[in-house]
Amino acid sequence: MKKVGILGGTFNPPHIGHLIMANEAYHALFLDEIRFMPNAIAPHKHLVDDASMENRLKMVEIAIKPYDHFKVEPIELELGGVSYTYHTMLELSKREPDVQFYFIIGGDMIDSLHNWYKIDELMKLVRFVGLKRPGSKSSTTYDVKIVEAPEIDLSSTFIRERFKTGRTLLFLLPDGVESYIRKEGLYGTR
Template sequence: MKRVGILGGTFNPPHIGHLIMANEAFSALDLDEIRFMPNAIAPHKQLVSDASIEERLRMVEIMIEPYPNFKVEKIEVERGGVSYTYDTMVSLCKREPDVHFYFIIGGDMIDSLHTWYKIDELIKLVQFVGLKRPGTKSQSNYEVLMIEAPEINLSSTLIRHRLAVGGTLMFLLPNGVEEFIRKEGLYGTR
């Protein structure tokens, strides 16, 4: 059975922390691949930016291009609307019945897992994989397979702020992603 990790998110913008999370899960669980899954509209986040769905998707594609075991999963973008993980995973499990899915989440999502749409049904479809994140408890009453990984206190919010004020992004964003942001004039770089 194929073992696939799913890393969902707004990726607004995607950054080095996303790559580290994916690589740590990929290595620790001996997965066949990791799929980065940008959502159309996140139910738990207010999307504040000037990056369109297409631009967020393109940034993810640029970020993972050098890594053959990292792929893009476009199911939520193609479906549009609010992206509920339960609905997505039902669709993916039907589309790929011979795949065991591992859904990778950080500490902030672990702490709020009890609020997720149809969580009691979702937990039967995927194995949640958790990575601690600074400033979170990283605890849940739901089963989450925790893996040891470097705790990185990096967020897309910090990246957007740095871009808006002209701060340094060295080692925070893959070069291609930063180039795309500047070329497209995203996040206050116009």
């Protein structure tokens, strides 16, 4: 059975923390591939309207291009609307019945897992993989496989703030993402 990791998120923008999480899970669990899954509309976040779905998808494609074991999973963008992980993973499981999905989350998401939509049903569809994050307890009563990895305190909010204030972004973004953002005039770079 093929083992596929799913890393979902807004990716507004994708940063090196996302790549590190994906790579650590990939190697720790001997996965066949990792799919980066940008959501259409996150149920728990309000997107900065600066980056469209197309912009976010393109940034993910740029970020993962050098890595053969990383792919894009556009299903939530195709489905549109509010992206609930349960509905998405139910659809992916129907499309790919011979795949075991591993859903990768950070410590903050581990802490709030009990609030996820249809979490008990979702637990039957995927295996959760958690990576600790500074400032989170990274604990839950649900079955989550914790992967030991460097704890990176980096967020897309932090990156957007750096763009607004003109401070350095060196080593924070994957190659090509910063130049795409500047070319498109995102996050106040107009």
